[in-house]
Amino acid sequence: MKFIHLLILFLVFSSCKKESATLTFSEINILKETTTTIEINMPKAIGKGQAAEKINTTLNTFVCNALHIDASMEKKETLEESIQDFNNAYANFNTFISEELKEELPKWEALIDGEVIYNKVDFACIAMNSSINTGAANSSLLLRFFNFDTNTGNLLTTKDLINNVEEFTTLVEKYYNKEVNSTFTDADNLLNDNQFQLPETLGFSEEGVIILYDNFSVGAFEKEIVEFTIPYQVANTYLKI
Structure with a gap:
């Protein structure tokens, strides 16, 4: 009987351990309409552990890279700083164009979306895409999948x-x-x-x-x-x- 009790406890513990590896996600929604239009809708891993932190850092990096337009400026590491970086790049380029061509640039737009498309024990797949329009005939489109080990937060x-x-x-x-x-x-x-x-x-x-x-x-x-x-x-x- 003692062996059976230990076996049951082991199975319960193992089940709880696996369930805990299935992370939950909330959503970040940002809309900034100033000199530019920036809209960000993306998942955010919930949890105080390192796995959630690493996943969120990876997703934030994708957004920050998308908003980094001016190579002469240092790339920022937070969403708010990157949004300001995008606005500053527009302001600087618009000033240059206005002086040269005597007209202002069309309003720049950055649309960034993300979605958890698969979330199972130990594994999650997140689709991210960015569409950046800086006045060209077509937007610059980037689509990427991010696959994570939800036990560690490591990118696979x-x-x-x-x-x-x-x-x-x-x-x-x-x-x-x-x-x-x-x-x-x-x-x-x-x-x-x-x-x-x-x-x-x-x-x-x-x-x-x-x-x-x-x-x-x-x-x-x-x-x-x-x-x-x-x-x-x-x-x-x-x-x-």
């Missing part, structure tokens, strides 16, 4: 997530070719231009592994986004998570 790389990167790349290429062929009329001429590579980051949802190439990562398809999902029943063989 593709090698942490995939057990055979070479074979997984071959699988992704098959899905990619199918998607491009069904989307682009001139796909045959473009698919062979470059050696195929995985995107910089992988996404995870309830349905499967999200593969996304934005207009920076697919040079052949400028200003286009190529996105598809590989179901888990196909991808599970290659996954470490």
Whole structure:
């Protein structure tokens, strides 16, 4: 009987330990409309431990990098400082343009969004995107997935997530070719231009592994986004998570 009691206590403890690794998230919402328009909607990990702190630091860094426009200025480390940095960059450039062209710049806009798209025990995937318009014909768009070990808050790389990167790349290429062929009329001429590579980051949802190439990562398809999902029943063989 004593052994059974100890076993039950062990199972309860193990269950609680695993549950605690599933972090909860709230949301940060910021809207600043002054000389520029800045809107930020992003997740915030809840908890006093190091894991939540590290996750929030990583997400904040993405936002701060997106708002850092003027390379001559030191990049800031907090959201408020980065918002002011963006406004200062606009003010400085607007002053220069006004003196040279005798007219003011259009209002700059920065729209940054993030969402927790997968959150299980020990693992969370967060999708972040930024759209920065500094007066050009098209906004500068950046989309990234952030995969975290929720026990430690460490950011997981593709090698942490995939057990055979070479074979997984071959699988992704098959899905990619199918998607491009069904989307682009001139796909045959473009698919062979470059050696195929995985995107910089992988996404995870309830349905499967999200593969996304934005207009920076697919040079052949400028200003286009190529996105598809590989179901888990196909991808599970290659996954470490």
